[in-house]
Amino acid sequence: MSKMIFVNLPVSDLSASMAFYTALGFTNNPQFTDETAACMVWSESIYVMLLTHAKWASFTSRPLPAKGASEVMLAITCDSHASVDAMNQAAGKHGGTADVNPMQDMGFMYSRALADLDGHIWEAFWMDPAAVAGAA
Structure with a gap:
């Protein structure tokens, strides 16, 4: 498996x-x-x-985090800058919060963070495949 x-x-x-x-x-x-x-x-x-x-x-039996608290930030890959932007925009449009942290653009990596309806934070990011392969 x-x-x-x-x-x-x-x-x-x-x-x-x-x-x-x-x-x-x-x-x-x-x-x-x-x-x-x-x-x-x-x-x-x-x-x-x-x-x-x-x-x-x-x-x-552990308590849920207080509203507005951050316990983790979950990073998730996207296929492109545009798909990172689309996910962030969808979050804001559908009741979540777009750009809960400043957008980051390092050239080889681009990310934007969002929060879901319960405040769980996700960082959608794209990384240049060449950088992943070590060529950048």
Whole structure:
């Protein structure tokens, strides 16, 4: 089995969060979706599990972070500058927050951060394939 990541996120409104992540380009895997959780797919190896607060509490007794707090920033690759911009714009258009951190353009790498409906921070970024290969 290849390595995969499942990011688990507590959400206050499961259906609204599903719509938000769909607008960002994720697809839903109904096999792992019910009234308490939704599996949103970014790639063959990256999945986001959106969990109602009650479902989240069944996995941990630790409290949810306070509103406005940052616990992690999840970085996710995009195919181009334009796709980074499109994801950021979709976040703002669909109830999230665009540009929660300053945009970064280092030439070989370009990123913009956004927050989902519950304040989870994502950094959409593009990196020049030549830089990834070590040629830049």
